[in-house]
Amino acid sequence: xxGVMQNPRHLVRRRGQxxxxxxxxxxxxxxxxxxRQLPEEGLxxxxxxxxxxxxxxxxxxxxxxxxxxxxxxxxxxxxxxxxRGDSAAYFCASSPPEKRNTGELFxxxxxxxxxx
Amino acid sequence: xxxxxxxxxxxxxFEEAPVELRCNYSSSVSVYLFWYVQYPNQGxxxxxxxxxxxxxxxxxxxxxxxxxxxxxxxHLRKPSVHISDTAEYFCAVTGNTPLVFGxxxxxxVIA
Numbered sequence: 001x002x003g004v005m006q007n008p009r010h011l012v013r014r015r016g017q018x019x020x021x022x023x024x025x026x027x028x029x030x031x032x033x034x035x036r037q038l039p040e041e042g043l044x045x046x047x048x049x050x051x052x053x054x055x056x057x058x059x060x061x062x063x064x065x066x067x068x069x070x071x072x073x074x075x076x077x078x079x080x081x082x083x084r085g086d087s088a089a090y091f092c093a094s095s096p097p098e099k100r101n102t103g104e105l106f107x108x109x110x111x112x113x114x115x116x
Numbered sequence: 117x118x119x120x121x122x123x124x125x126x127x128x129x130f131e132e133a134p135v136e137l138r139c140n141y142s143s144s145v146s147v148y149l150f151w152y153v154q155y156p157n158q159g160x161x162x163x164x165x166x167x168x169x170x171x172x173x174x175x176x177x178x179x180x181x182x183x184x185x186x187x188x189x190x191h192l193r194k195p196s197v198h199i200s201d202t203a204e205y206f207c208a209v210t211g212n213t214p215l216v217f218g219x220x221x222x223x224x225v226i227a
Binding site: 004033035040041042043044045048056059091093102103104105106107108109110 | 120122125148150152157158159160161162165167206208209210213214215216217218219220
């Protein structure tokens with residue numbers, strides 16, 4: 001059973017470009033969470049999605065950031081018009097339906113975004 | 117809302133010595149508590165969890181933690197550390213909301 005797969009592992013963008021980060025949850029997991037880790041900081045919750053639904057986006061910046069988890073395919077975190085402050089590691093985690101909101105998450109290895 | 121405070125940002129310790137990583141939480145509802153470990157350039161891995169029942173929880177790699185409701189703490193301990201335990205450790209809490217993490221404690225084991 002493959003783990004949570006994130007790609008790309010490393011992404012470099014210039015200011016103003018778009019960044020797209022993809023996450024494929026573990027097989028059988030229908031809940032996906034995105035977290036952002038800034039240097040010397042813990043992980044900050046961004047968004048929680050089910051297939052075709054955003055359950056909780058209270059941690060998402062109001063502008064430039066969006067997330068989706070379509071019926072088919074991976075979840076995507078999209079950052080438009082990136083700025084240097086967006087440089088961070090973005091982690092995706094998944095959980096099976098019966099463990100949603102219990103904190104038992106399975107994490108991917110992260111996508112490290114660098115904005116030049 | 118929940119919050120987590122990890123009292124030490126860095127903990128250096130000699131190999132085979134005991135270690136305690138401290139975590140305090142704040143919540144107005146019943147909580148589930150977790151410790152996750154992050155090795156360099158990797159994702160987080162669940163170390164142990166407290167959901168209910170016995171307040172002493174044992175996890176992987178010889179770690180254990182004790183849930184203390186009166187002190188709102190969930191400190192992580194290991195009686196004898198190895199070089200391979202060098203990593204970042206995150207305490208986390210949830211009360212039926214997405215997981216809230218502390219800022220992490222960097223454990224450095226010195227040979």
